[in-house]
């Protein structure tokens with residue numbers, strides 16, 4: 001199958017540059033599709049809708065399928081002959097990864113391996129991968145840059161690190177070229193509110209804070225107030241989803257320009273505590289955040305802040321929206337209009 005022409009009309013084949021976006025119906029993937037479209041590409045969303053939303057697929061064709069379905073993947077590669085893969089599809093909840101690690105290994109590692117093998121078989125050798133700072137694990141008082149040893153604390157981080165290893169091995173053996181992005185905490189939404197963050201169930205801090213403000217849930221629980229930080233709550237480096245996906249477009253161009261495999265942190269270098277995020281949300285929305293304090297959440301690190309500017313210096317990445325106020329304001333705008341229907 002791989003390498004043969006699919007059902008796409010002849011004139012489109014010459015005019016369009018397809019990028020296969022796994023997880024394109026999810027939070028980050030849908031924003032990536034919007035950015036790709038704006039950059040002149042046609043994103044093809046490949047998603048099993050286990051956590052994504054068909055309503056979020058607005059910027060190119062949708063192909064429903066699972067990462068572990070090799071036959072389906074081969075057919076999609078053959079139909080579109082994508083110039084590259086952007087791989088977002090993954091299970092991504094730390095709490096769930098602690099209680100159900102097998103699903104993380106099967107889906108994130110097994111699924112990614114199947115995808116990578118299908119891409120190589122189809123001759124699609126440029127690959128942008130969504131990894132995570134959770135691959136670093138706990139490093140007290142250490143600047144987290146791309147050379148920091150990776151000791152993930154949970155199956156989520158471990159599964160992402162494993163895929164990084166697979167990409168390196170396939171680079172050496174099959175000429176696969178990859179740009180790996182290790183995300184810090186992604187927040188915010190498309191400023192036009194065409195797409196946004198919507199998980200079910202929701203586990204991420206910013207949408208939970210906005211839900212609590214809006215009375216959609218009783219109160220936010222702060223997970224741990226006894227961490228070794230200024231106010232006792234965990235510190236994270238929040239990056240705006242639009243800035244994050246801009247980096248992916250730059251990473252794609254890096255590869256299609258013929259440059260080699262790279263790893264980049266995507267964070268701003270500034271950390272905010274849970275309490276600081278709550279305070280800023282109160283300021284932006286003009287409403288107090290109902291909250292209670294609770295025990296630490298298993299698998300959480302004290303502090304995760306990027307110590308690298310490689311994405312800026314090497315790729316020319318500029319994080320223009322990644323200040324807390326803009327991230328929360330954009331998330332709040334989306335929160336008021338946005339929801340997807342199953």
Ligand code: UDP
Nearest residue numbers: 094203204205208221222223234274297300
């Ligand atoms: N957090 C919290 N209450 C919640 C959800 C999250 O206190 O209901 C904290 C969590 O412990 C972490 C930070 O907020 O320190 C960011 O968590 P999130 O789940 O958004 O992202 P993660 O850091 O797990 O990628």
